Amino acid sequence: MKKLFLTLSCSALVLITYAQQTYSLAGKIRGEKANGQTVSLWADNEQKKIGSAVIKNNSFQIKGAIHDPELVRITIAPTENSDKKLWKASHFYLDKGNVQLSGHIDSLPSYYYNPNLPNQKPIIEGSRAQSLADQLNRSITDQKQVLSKLDKAYMQEYHLPAIDGKFNTDRGIAILEKMAPYKKTVFEKKWAFITNNPTARVALDEASYMVMGYGEESLSKIQMDELLQIFEPSWHGKKTFIDLQTAITKAKATAIGSNILDGPILDKEGNKVQLTSVFPKDKKYILLEFWASWCGPCRGEIPHLRHTYATWKDKGFDIVSISLDEKETDWKKAMAEENMVWHQYNAREGFNSKIAESYDIQGIPYALLIDSNGTIIKHGMRGASLDQALEELTR
Template sequence: MKRISFTFVLLLALAAKQGYSQTGFTINGNVTGATEGQKVYLRAEDNPGKIQDSTMVKNGTFEFKGNVAYPQFYTIVFGKQPKQRFGSAIPLFVENKKISVSAPLDSNATELELNYTGGYPYDKVKVKGSATHELFVKYINGYEPLKKQNSTAFDAYIKYLNPGKDKQKGPIAEGIKLVEAIDATKAVLLGYVSNFIKQNNANPVALYVARKNIGTFTASEIDQTLASLSPELKASAGGKSLIEKAAVVKKTAVGSKFVDFAFNDKDGNPVKLSDHVGKGKYTLLEFWASWCGPCRADIPHLKEAYELYHPAGFEVISISMDDDKAKWLKAIADEQMSWLQVSDLKAFTGDFSKIYNFNGIPTCVLIGPEGEIITRNMRGLWMDKKLIELYGNKFGAKF
């Protein structure tokens, strides 16, 4: 008699707990605004670049059939039509059931809103037959209002930074109150996310939520999140994928020790982070590039903060994500930055951005005296707030 693996038993237990069938799924779609013969694609969340299946719209309808090992998040994407910048998209959780989907393909229901900018009209998408999707909608209905509060707080901060033509920014103290409001609304949002995961720790929706938010958690929060998930969920393919991603993110999450890395300075001399970081001082790692407009715009403020706080022990290392040495050196000369400048000149093709878990710049990480990561948001008024907390107010009348 063959032995049944422990993982297989756990997966069966998960399927049973979810009331799950292994007979496969059928998705019947009914859409308004689609073109006859328009291509329709089915994509898995854990592999967004891969097309799982494709079909065409016929008489305003389409159909997909297949099988999933456990309930998973998918996106139905419609081929772009003339004058469309982004293809329309429908998110749903797929399980091995008969599922019906109806939605209007208007200009708001696009991949852009779903994946990047927010504001996706979830209320316009009607899904029947997937209990997992119902839980996902319940999560979204709680998440979106909290996200809107955070966005509103951030909009107030942007208005502070850009008061309008011929108007001066308010005092630093006013800006600090605004970033504190952003942080407060974000804490409520992440608290909701964490509680949802814990309260639904045996449901695949918890995997989706954890995967989407794992990059915002501290090292201890990552451990707590993984510990809260059921053994069956962690044994699934999605659970294993989450655990692998969490291990990568945790290496440079707040609360972890910095990860060492080798560069060259602007004169071509070899430099390691450990030569300068964790030496009893607070050190800002500023990730930037010569081609990055927002990075360059932040430099005058960073120079002011450095001049005020460097005598008290504040250090800065600028790590360029350039791949063109001449452009990098010219930008250093133009900006006249007096602190250490390093780069591996591999931009985002190297390992550094993967290790430090970022895909956009500017990104600013503060390292503590013992080499611990204090914050991954050391920009703008957040930087001013932290410097004042650490060293006192040195901004004088600007405060």
């Protein structure tokens, strides 16, 4: 029996060994300040250090093993305890085999993004996964450049004036309408990349970003199921695919066409109520918005919400705001300061509250547009997107 157990254990060890693939990362970092600095390689969403080395003669080498290609972050620091403002950092796909990285210490991206500092990503060679990522990025470069310019115009002509109480609604909607075809093209190219590369980790990651709402368009439940069908044959049983399945299960709960999720919240008198019991029943469209007093972007959006509420409240529109403030005094102070006259509730446990976990809220502001039947009809309802949606729905 002991011999059998030993044989099985050795077999399992062999399988694990074969599952892993070795890599060798050879770096060339030019510049006088590079030598003596410590290079670290981080995986598992930057939670795990998988290797480190000290730059000598402007070179370093890190060797190890990975199960699959993975998006990693490399950091370069004078010392591990030095101010991170002095650090350099960049993401790239690490792959099996011999991978080369090169760059200049003075031009590499800083650890904290700073638009006033150089931001030249290192050159990566020998990584098939990174080559695929570069291929995808090149295919959408033109559209991304146009979207970047339009986004700056939106910020200057709509968002910043709105914070100061000037609402250039028509202009904001016009810019969003210009953005729409470019976003559609980017989405279509990403989707084609995913379907054409079902075995690639880059494609799997891109699908995950879409599911989590970081893409150009919100996914339908049908599209989410298509993603599972695309990746299941190559990734079944692997942690990355299981993570995608989990993310899709959560995303489906708030996908367009789903009904709003219930959960306990507190009213202004401190009474515990269920969301569905207090949700307006006599309105055509309701904005369900999660925010907090300490959230800068949330506070910056409130002047626009006041304006939109005043414009549309007599046309079948309402707002339900749920604060994730953990201190009642902070919540009530912000409500008074911002003159938030619509429905206000509080989830006292913040992101750990049942209602926030039900909606899988990872960041705020988080806003959904709901119809009179309690059905989710729009995601990402911020700024002129909300005005655009209301105008389209009430035509």
